[in-house]
Amino acid sequence: MRVEIWTDINCPWCYVGKARFDQALAGFEHRDGVEVVHRSYELDPSRPQGVTEPVLPMLAKKYGLSEAQARQAEERIAANAAAEGLEYRTAGRDVGNSFDMHRLLHFSREHGRQHELIDLLYRANFAEERSAFEGVERLVELAAEAGLDAGAARAVLADPERYAADVRADEQEGARLGATGVPFFVLDRAYGVSGAQPVEAFGQALAQAWANHAPLTTVGAARDGEACGPDGCPLPSDD
């Protein structure tokens, strides 16, 4: 069974939600039969690349809060994160354009390192008192830490076309499936879980999707469809 998680590295609830989902998955009896794929979503696709903004003033401006009120809001997210065993720091954090991170996540998936990389990106953005949007070399460093080849990661980041179509396709697919925000979890393309739900809700969703996994409905008569298999192609002269 495949679970797809639409996410943005800028999104605190994605960070918390992933930890809750991971916990539910760790306790799920069929966890070895579950493949997890992280899908791209940009909270602010219009933000220009390279233009970052510290989190607190951004929040204050967006919600018409004082910086003290914005800080309080962040502290409450931090408490949610701490409850999941996650470090969460507001100081030093920027919001930024995450398109390159998403491209790199697609590259990492190709090499079987997506899980490692997304955790490192979240850690860089939320657990360190430092901007995760310092540019290419910072991302190359994280890619290498995730087990990817640094030179190959640098080449991906240097070519804005690489994986761009994958990022866009993820975003369109998410919208088609009904994602209006993230995190957005899709189980077996049949069940949707929106937001950082409690661990129990993810456990329930996993159980429900697993139990109700629907086989494909076959269309067309099998007899009509000539096909090739490991034992070869049926010879038309057998007809």
Next chain:
Amino acid sequence: MRVEIWTDINCPWCYVGKARFDQALAGFEHRDGVEVVHRSYELDPSRPQGVTEPVLPMLAKKYGLSEAQARQAEERIAANAAAEGLEYRTAGRDVGNSFDMHRLLHFSREHGRQHELIDLLYRANFAEERSAFEGVERLVELAAEAGLDAGAARAVLADPERYAADVRADEQEGARLGATGVPFFVLDRAYGVSGAQPVEAFGQALAQAWANHAPLTTVGAARDGEACGPDGCPLPSDD
């Protein structure tokens, strides 16, 4: 809606089936809403890379036929191909390990050129009196003809790890979905069409999958799931 087609370049019925599917899609009123993705399947994953075999002796050996009988069987596939407007030649064709072709198809998808490349690979294998398994430079040439960067394609082919995980993941996913041979068409992850069915069967499958597109079942209370959207993250202090 997404249609995924499991295929092997070695598979004549995949070549014929794709032409029939393409014809059905061209006549489908919602064709602009259909995304087609080609998925990897190897008819003979155990065949060593670089070890090729001319088609006719292989068929004769596999089915215990004389070469004349094998040729007759091929002529009947050729007639099916011709009915779809496809050139089909047996002379000069080899069977070979298609893993690199599949890796290249994944690379081409990343760059939005998968449709171009798969048609060129089929043409190379079935329409030309020449082996499609001549090695890297032949594939690089086809990649360039498909609009891909020749150097980048060469780099992909030179590194056996690139996209290997994607090929394996496709194969596992195909098996999980019930593919025991190819072509195998999966519409919206809900409907399956096995083999080179008639054009009408594909048209029916497209209509059925489109009409019955099921929305996701929502699991968990939306209220519980904190999420971030284009307008920001709900502030926990609003709770």
